[in-house]
Amino acid sequence: MITFNINGKKVQGQEGWTILEVARWHGIDIPTLCHHEALEPYGACRLCVVEVDEGKRSRVVISCMYPIRSGIKVQTDAPRVANVRRWIVQLLLDESPGAPQIQELAKTFGVTPSRFKKTEVDFACHLCGLCVRTCQEVVGAQALTFGNRGLRKEIATPYHQRSTDCIRCGTCLYVCPTGAMEQLFPQVSAP
Amino acid sequence: MQITSIDDLQRAKGAGLAQLYPDKPKILVGMATCGLAAGAQRVYDLLQKKVQQAPWDGVVEKTGCIGFCYKEPLVDIIIPGKPRITYQEMTPEVAESLWEELAAGRIPEARVMARLDVDDMILNGGPRRLFKGKLTGFLAKAPRYEDLDFFKLQRHIAMRNCGFIDPDNLLHYVARGGYFALYTALTAMTPEEVIEAVTTAGLRGRGGGGFPTGVKWASCRKAQGRPKYVLCNADEGDPGAYMDRSLIEGDPHSILEGLLIGAYAIGSSEGYIYVRAEYPLAVKTLQRAILAAREAGLLGQNILGTGFSFDLKLNLGGGAFVCGESTALMASIEGKPGEPRAKYVHTADKGLWNRPSNLNNVETWANVPVIIAKGADWYRDIGTEGSKGTKIFSLVGQVKNVGLVEVPMGVTIKDLVMRVGGGVPENREFKAIQIGGPSGGCIPKQHWDLPIDFDSLREAGAIMGSGGLIVMDNSTCMVDVAKFFLDFLIDESCGKCIPCRLGLKRMRELLEEFSTGKGSLADLDELESLSEAVKDGSLCALGGSAPNPVLTTLRYFRDEYEAHILDHKCPAAVCKELITYTINQELCNGCTACAQECPQGAITGSKKKPHTLNTSQCIKCGACFEVCKFEAVTVA
Numbered sequence A: 001m002i003t004f005n006i007n008g009k010k011v012q013g014q015e016g017w018t019i020l021e022v023a024r025w026h027g028i029d030i031p032t033l034c035h036h037e038a039l040e041p042y043g044a045c046r047l048c049v050v051e052v053d054e055g056k057r058s059r060v061v062i063s064c065m066y067p068i069r070s071g072i073k074v075q076t077d078a079p080r081v082a083n084v085r086r087w088i089v090q091l092l093l094d095e096s097p098g099a100p101q102i103q104e105l106a107k108t109f110g111v112t113p114s115r116f117k118k119t120e121v122d123f124a125c126h127l128c129g130l131c132v133r134t135c136q137e138v139v140g141a142q143a144l145t146f147g148n149r150g151l152r153k154e155i156a157t158p159y160h161q162r163s164t165d166c167i168r169c170g171t172c173l174y175v176c177p178t179g180a181m182e183q184l185f186p187q188v189s190a191p
Numbered sequence B: 001m002q003i004t005s006i007d008d009l010q011r012a013k014g015a016g017l018a019q020l021y022p023d024k025p026k027i028l029v030g031m032a033t034c035g036l037a038a039g040a041q042r043v044y045d046l047l048q049k050k051v052q053q054a055p056w057d058g059v060v061e062k063t064g065c066i067g068f069c070y071k072e073p074l075v076d077i078i079i080p081g082k083p084r085i086t087y088q089e090m091t092p093e094v095a096e097s098l099w100e101e102l103a104a105g106r107i108p109e110a111r112v113m114a115r116l117d118v119d120d121m122i123l124n125g126g127p128r129r130l131f132k133g134k135l136t137g138f139l140a141k142a143p144r145y146e147d148l149d150f151f152k153l154q155r156h157i158a159m160r161n162c163g164f165i166d167p168d169n170l171l172h173y174v175a176r177g178g179y180f181a182l183y184t185a186l187t188a189m190t191p192e193e194v195i196e197a198v199t200t201a202g203l204r205g206r207g208g209g210g211f212p213t214g215v216k217w218a219s220c221r222k223a224q225g226r227p228k229y230v231l232c233n234a235d236e237g238d239p240g241a242y243m244d245r246s247l248i249e250g251d252p253h254s255i256l257e258g259l260l261i262g263a264y265a266i267g268s269s270e271g272y273i274y275v276r277a278e279y280p281l282a283v284k285t286l287q288r289a290i291l292a293a294r295e296a297g298l299l300g301q302n303i304l305g306t307g308f309s310f311d312l313k314l315n316l317g318g319g320a321f322v323c324g325e326s327t328a329l330m331a332s333i334e335g336k337p338g339e340p341r342a343k344y345v346h347t348a349d350k351g352l353w354n355r356p357s358n359l360n361n362v363e364t365w366a367n368v369p370v371i372i373a374k375g376a377d378w379y380r381d382i383g384t385e386g387s388k389g390t391k392i393f394s395l396v397g398q399v400k401n402v403g404l405v406e407v408p409m410g411v412t413i414k415d416l417v418m419r420v421g422g423g424v425p426e427n428r429e430f431k432a433i434q435i436g437g438p439s440g441g442c443i444p445k446q447h448w449d450l451p452i453d454f455d456s457l458r459e460a461g462a463i464m465g466s467g468g469l470i471v472m473d474n475s476t477c478m479v480d481v482a483k484f485f486l487d488f489l490i491d492e493s494c495g496k497c498i499p500c501r502l503g504l505k506r507m508r509e510l511l512e513e514f515s516t517g518k519g520s521l522a523d524l525d526e527l528e529s530l531s532e533a534v535k536d537g538s539l540c541a542l543g544g545s546a547p548n549p550v551l552t553t554l555r556y557f558r559d560e561y562e563a564h565i566l567d568h569k570c571p572a573a574v575c576k577e578l579i580t581y582t583i584n585q586e587l588c589n590g591c592t593a594c595a596q597e598c599p600q601g602a603i604t605g606s607k608k609k610p611h612t613l614n615t616s617q618c619i620k621c622g623a624c625f626e627v628c629k630f631e632a633v634t635v636a
């Protein structure tokens, strides 16, 4: 058992657990987007950030991947953490102001669209990769991949061909937190 | 030649020395990429042809870059019993006359850059004086290397062989003490002692972070799991920086020897060099060096008869900047997409193929043999308290002497720019340096007494980075600079995490507003808090350090940002939206040059009468400003 501290409260977890796992076990809420219990953590959305004081220094880490160590002090709502989260939500909302799931998220954070918000698109994929990873890790089909990089990074099928690997199980549709897969799916699966 | 024992090594050294300093004249042509770009190949070909055509008892060889990139192509003449003489800015024509003089038994006097009286040979028992007695005639008057401002403050340790040896010639490397440090490590030191030496020497990583190399090695040595890998980062993606390329092209075996020593210390028998595919000459040079070392028995089984085995593979990187990041680099060697991953479990424990791995930069590796050969104390004497040894910079931008410089840590910005660099061009004023690559920082003139070392730079908000150093003069707009580096980083972001992918884009949008006179002071605060969010929230150090150019320019040049926002003025007259061109009626003598140049027809007036510029038609191309010889066109 590893003993440490979250928001001033003494907590315990098993060796190899992440901060997020321990926090949830103890009913402490940390927001996440790209995390799913059934999948390997991926570390892309960064919404789950927390501040960790390791004694020598404190730094902002992602709770979904950070393995617990004894004696650390975790703050789930430190100012630096809140600043990261606020900006992530702001940036997502401005990218997809029309997407209900992201509007929902914005509401809980009290974030409203800024003057930089996109006007035309309501495609809300934020590249959490849940679909790709479910398809690989759970379904075992590898019908989906990431394509491109940087601002053009996208969810795609290998070689942009409709995939014959897809077994039309619909799991990707189910895990997608933004509904973007609904729009993508017609190009995914070979008829 | 097989080199499988210390006797072989000694024999190789003797043979190599006889080639380095033969008993006949020798001509050396600097043929690294910088030399080739300046036309060294034609000079080399011509000299080779001459030597083959005419009976002459001498040799022509190639060598790497000694750093004077702005004077390339360089040719050196080494005559027994004379100082070595370096000739600058060679063309095939000048080289031809140089050769004719030499063939006639005279020492050419044209285009002499400097003479070298003593070859330092730091690893070979000390300096070698190249002549006896007193010099006479023009040789006595020729400046010595150490008299040149560019060279005076420099100290070549990593670059010890660059410009002295033929990089493809293993014997040359051995002649200057090469592979003796490996022998010492393998036979006279335990792996722990090697690590101890590197730690005591205070060597810190030259690839960017400045992490203590010995500490890194120790944790990889301790790590469970086999096999272990040693890796060399030769990805060098910073625009305008070419320290690592130059080291590879000038002295590849110094990197191989460093890797061998590191492998012995860590307990590894396999290594990789990850090198940019866009560096064809460096790739070829490494391939040849690995082959030569393998043929000689310096890579492979039972090296130097000690029972230690190690071999190396070359891996060509696809050129994405982010592939230089350690976890992305390892993913890329594994054949996966070059994307970073979280490093909460250190690569020393789980790196390449989840095995213990130790990655160091090219320049870091090249320092290792020196530490073993000269001892940690010798090395510790160079540099500052927290940063030992030297650092290579590629000095570029608005500075007279552009090139590669290797200086002791702790040299001040002022000395580096004004003495080594020779200052900024005439009529300009030094404004700032940008140091540390695209995610480095800008440090202004008022801090030019700052010593350049890892910790001072970090405190100043910049980073050492891998050694890119851009000098900026007063024609540079700092908002524009921040935009430039962000553009690069936005292009190079892998896009995996949200703060970097979307955050950098928003930062760029805010900067765009400032440079077009929009935005408010409140937006400056937004920019700052977003910068912090990107820094704290990004997955890898690309995003983590990407705000540096913005944060440092904000810190040191806030007034310049405010001028854009409040006065709608760009003080350096760079941001097009905020400047106006006008013609000063007093200074204009009606030469019509500007009117002819203007693509818009915005300038009118009759000959010999002051002209006028119609601002509403002007597209601010600046053509009139450039062409006017009477400073009558002004910009503000």
Ligand SMILES: Cc1cc2nc3c(=O)[nH]c(=O)nc-3n(C[C@H](O)[C@H](O)[C@H](O)COP(=O)(O)O)c2cc1C
Residues within 6 Å of the ligand: B204, B205, B206, B207, B208, B209, B210, B211, B233, B234, B235, B236, B237, B238, B321, B322, B323, B324, B325, B326, B327, B359, B360, B361, B362, B364, B365, B466, B540, B541, B542
């Ligand atoms: C985006 C990015 C690019 C990098 N590129 C390079 C590079 O081209 N060469 C390099 O040696 N290190 C590079 N680094 C640093 C490496 O991740 C790593 O720290 C370094 O190679 C370790 O070697 P050192 O300890 O000898 O410096 C880069 C880091 C980041 C975040």
Ligand code: SF4
Residues within 6 Å of the ligand: A131, A134, A135, A139, A141, A142, A143, A144, A165, A166, A167, A168, A169, A170, A171, A172, A173, A188, A189
């Ligand atoms: S529906 Fe197709 S793409 Fe989606 S998870 Fe199933 S197999 Fe993969």
Ligand code: SF4
Residues within 6 Å of the ligand: A124, A125, A126, A127, A128, A129, A130, A131, A132, A155, A175, A176, A177, A178, A179, A180, A181, A184
């Ligand atoms: S389509 Fe949905 S699940 Fe897939 S990456 Fe985009 S948001 Fe995530």
Ligand code: SF4
Residues within 6 Å of the ligand: B322, B339, B340, B492, B493, B494, B495, B496, B497, B498, B500, B501, B538, B539, B540, B541, B542, B543, B544
């Ligand atoms: S910080 Fe940028 S480059 Fe690094 S993982 Fe995130 S998106 Fe990719």
Ligand code: FES
Residues within 6 Å of the ligand: A031, A032, A033, A034, A035, A042, A043, A044, A045, A046, A047, A048, A049, A062, A063, A064, A065
């Ligand atoms: S939930 Fe941890 S990074 Fe997305």
Ligand code: FES
Residues within 6 Å of the ligand: B581, B597, B598, B599, B600, B601, B602, B603, B617, B618, B619, B620, B621, B622, B623, B624, B625
């Ligand atoms: S448009 Fe002609 S110089 Fe300005």
